[in-house]
């Protein structure tokens with residue numbers, strides 16, 4: 001931990017050590033870091049990771065292991081900051097602010113549960129399943145994962161090892177259903193008129209989930225991947241339009257602070 005210097009609006013930054021690094025797909029690396037403080041995170045919260053000479057980069061927790069005081073960060077190299085992160089090795093140190101934001105609420109007991117993920121939106125869903133699979137009694141769990149091609153379908157085997165049903169879809173048809181996650185989502189909602197859905201992925205996927213769940217009576221929580229600046233509520237770079245349930249007026253909320261997880265009813269997606 002970085003002592004008093006680490007205070008940012010009551011959030012702390014920590015110097016943490018990378019204890020393991022593995023390449024899990026082309027341009028995708030998972031870093032396991034040791035930090036009992038970060039391991040207090042809720043699924044869906046994120047780490048704001050310092051990349052030299054740049055703004056911090058938000059990365060979700062892919063695993064939260066309280067017993068061993070470790071968390072996982074899966075990083076896809078898409079630019080200069082994530083490329084630097086993907087090049088970290090075991091033994092390297094990172095400066096991480098977190099855990100930040102509002103994570104997922106646990107699924108309600110007794111209701112079927114669907115986890116819908118695309119790309120680097122998949123990792124926080126794994127953390128959610130790890131946290132609640134054995135602590136909340138849900139009668140049925142399905143994980144629906146999408147990616148552009150089979151090689152980018154991350155964590156499907158990890159979910160499989162937790163013994164849940166995993167359905168996959170790829171844009172090019174190289175694994176699972178040809179196309180997006182949407183048909184599996186619609187099919188599941190057709191069988192389960194009520195239930196819990198948690199979704200995280202690219203904006204286009206979330207907008208589609210938002211639309212198809214419009215008349216569904218279950219609860220849908222969406223975790224947004226908005227571009228961020230400060231990560232702690234100060235710069236307003238990350239705001240999205242929201243509304244209070246039951247009202248027509250809209251207001252802006254900060255994805256880094258009031259989110260990244262929102263209930264479907266709170267969001268105003270055009």
Ligand SMILES: Cc1cc2nc3c(=O)[nH]c(=O)nc-3n(C[C@H](O)[C@H](O)[C@H](O)COP(=O)(O)OP(=O)(O)OC[C@H]3O[C@@H](n4cnc5c(N)ncnc54)[C@H](O)[C@@H]3O)c2cc1C
Nearest residue numbers: 057058059060074075076078079080081082120225226227
């Ligand atoms: C709450 C949250 C959780 C996230 N979790 C993860 C995660 O677990 N793993 C992971 O790899 N990434 C995650 N991201 C996205 C990640 O933060 C961005 O990819 C990263 O900040 C890009 O930095 P860069 O310097 O590599 O790219 P830049 O050089 O800044 O940009 C490269 C390209 O990526 C695009 N881009 C940058 N940021 C985003 C963004 N937030 N959403 C969509 N496109 C973006 C840019 O438009 C540009 O085309 C998360 C984002 C948020 C907000």
Ligand code: FES
Nearest residue numbers: 229231235236256
């Ligand atoms: S990133 Fe600065 S307010 Fe959200």
